[in-house]
Amino acid sequence: MTLRPFYDLVQLGLDEYEDNELVLNIVHDLNQFFEQQNCTCRHSKKQKDLRTCYEKVGFKRFFERYIELKSLDKKELELVIKAQLMVFEITNEKSDNTNSNIQRYRYCYNSSLPLCKPAFLKLCGINDYLLGTLQNHLHTEGLSERIHGNIGRIPMTDNRVFLNFEITFPLKQFLVQYSCIHGLPSPL
Template sequence: MSSSEEDSSTNNLDLDSLKPVYNLIELGLEEYEDNELVLDTVHDLMQFFKKQSNSLEKSECVLFLKAQLMAFEITNKNVESQRQNYRYNYNASLLLCKPVFLKLCGISDHVLLAIQKHLQENGLTEKTHGNTGCIPKLKSKVHLDSSITFLVKCFLEQYGNINRLPSPMRHKNESEPFIYLPTGNTYTSVQRIFL
């Protein structure tokens, strides 16, 4: 192997091993010291959650988060309490605060609370959207038959031939002049005439 090949292979290794610079303040980690252990941990966590979120569909990601929440759940000795507490961590050895967990997952507190609520009410099942199975309102309001559309088309062509105003502008090319309708006409007035 020549020295130029060795240099290019070491350059490739150096580029692959470079870690991005993380701003702890932007991540909400201003109380942590900016040292190599913290930055390495942040990098590992970011890579882990980025790989999970990029490789999973949205519904799979929600199930993944639910499974994590089940592992993070703290059982209360007090049975009367309905509120669930969670101890967020990474690899069962590194405790995380909730804001860090949210940043790493790329979700908001509102989304996490909705996932937690669904987990408590329905367990580890897939969450379906409330509009699933509903017919869109726009499609349910109007159904046009081909015979009606043909009548409307014929009426509009005839109405345009009777009430048209040619464009006052000259046309340099050989295209036909633009045809306008009187400005006093509105969609509603034309519809009334049609009816």
């Protein structure tokens, strides 16, 4: 267990939140993320605004959106992310090729505050692989729900046999006879 430093929630603008373990863990996690210089906004040559994502959005607003997204279940979160990707997709109207496989996205907190990709991933609580998977699914299937696994197959519970006395009695007789002839196995 790592010791985390003391955080003044009033100073961070989180005075309406209770000083409990969940809130403090999230505050610590977000503070560590922003202190590690993960924000790539300043490294972009095309970037006009030289502020980091943390400076643009502010800790309180980032924290509140992070909590909101963390409280969603998996299907809801994927739908929210896909909707944001669809809204902030960068399309090239000048290009003649409308069936291009290359999709580009702007990652945003809202319509006026752009985020870098690492900050967007942190805000949504997902990794780069899941974001790529959601982008591919959005490109191929649209906003439909991702469906996994055992589609169209009969579940194993529907194939089970009902055990009655006609089945269990001969089985018991066999086990008793087998144990008389060969003996019972050692429990060790």
